[in-house]
Amino acid sequence: MFIPKWILVIASLLIASFVAWSLLLASGRNPLPFPDPGSRIFAAQSRRAKDAVVALLARHGLKERFRFNTKGVQRSILWDGTIINYSSPDISRKLGSATSSIGLVSDDPTSSANDAAEFLRSKGFVARVVLDAEPTLPIAFVVTDAMPGTVLNFRRSVIHLPKPQPVDDAAQ
Numbered sequence: 001m002f003i004p005k006w007i008l009v010i011a012s013l014l015i016a017s018f019v020a021w022s023l024l025l026a027s028g029r030n031p032l033p034f035p036d037p038g039s040r041i042f043a044a045q046s047r048r049a050k051d052a053v054v055a056l057l058a059r060h061g062l063k064e065r066f067r068f069n070t071k072g073v074q075r076s077i078l079w080d081g082t083i084i085n086y087s088s089p090d091i092s093r094k095l096g097s098a099t100s101s102i103g104l105v106s107d108d109p110t111s112s113a114n115d116a117a118e119f120l121r122s123k124g125f126v127a128r129v130v131l132d133a134e135p136t137l138p139i140a141f142v143v144t145d146a147m148p149g150t151v152l153n154f155r156r157s158v159i160h161l162p163k164p165q166p167v168d169d170a171a172q
Contacts, residue, residue, distance in 0.1 A: 026137065039103035041083040041153070043092070047074055050086040053136060057084070066164035070136050094133045096143045098151040109154035113140035116152055120144050 011078070044050035054064050054076045066077040072088040083103070087095070107110035110131060117127035125145040130151075140159075142152040155161065 005069045016061060039081050039083050039101075040107050041101040041103055043099045043101075044086050045090075047086045048083050050074060050076060052139050053084050054078075057082075057147060064167045066166055068164035070134055071135055076167075078110040091133050094130055094142055095151050098149055100150045101141075101153050101156060102150065103153045107156065109138055109140040109156060112154040113142050113152070116154070117144070118150075120146050134147065153155060 017164065042053075044053055048159060058064060060079045062080060062082065063089050064076045065079045068075040068077060072091040073085050075083050075085045088147050091165075092098075093105040104112070110129075113129045117129050120127035123146075125144050127142055127146070130141040133139065133141050137155070139155045142154075144152070
């Protein structure tokens with residue numbers, strides 16, 4: 001059977017690309033914005049503390065991939081999706097001084113946050129939705145006593161958020 005060389009070349013490139021992407025995905029270094037598994041977010045007490053923790057994690061193989069800073073939050077996004085941030089006192093106050101967050105992807109963050117809060121209330125917990133913690137980003141938070149010190153956040157997929165700043169590996 002005759003198969004044109006150009007088909008073999010294209011098929012080989014596709015297979016090689018898929019294998020490379022699969023290996024990167026398996027090692028926690030997905031170069032693409034999908035699949036978006038959400039995020040795990042931890043708060044530092046200051047900008048200096050955030051930078052120190054990010055540097056320490058890099059020494060142990062969890063390197064910074066992006067920085068995503070807004071007026072009230074300085075974020076370092078690591079290759080495995082973990083986020084180390086420093087929030088302004090105003091934002092921290094709105095979120096009950098939470099020191100960690102579980103970020104979940106949703107097509108409708110506000111609706112998902114309201115559903116989550118209602119679910120937690122139906123289980124006997126206190127839960128409130130905060131929509132204005134970071135007005136420049138479409139993130140809805142659920143503050144609950146079911147997880148002291150931790151909030152849930154619902155956001156759209158990373159492809160719908162503003163573009164983060166890449167981090168130069170050579171600078172670290």
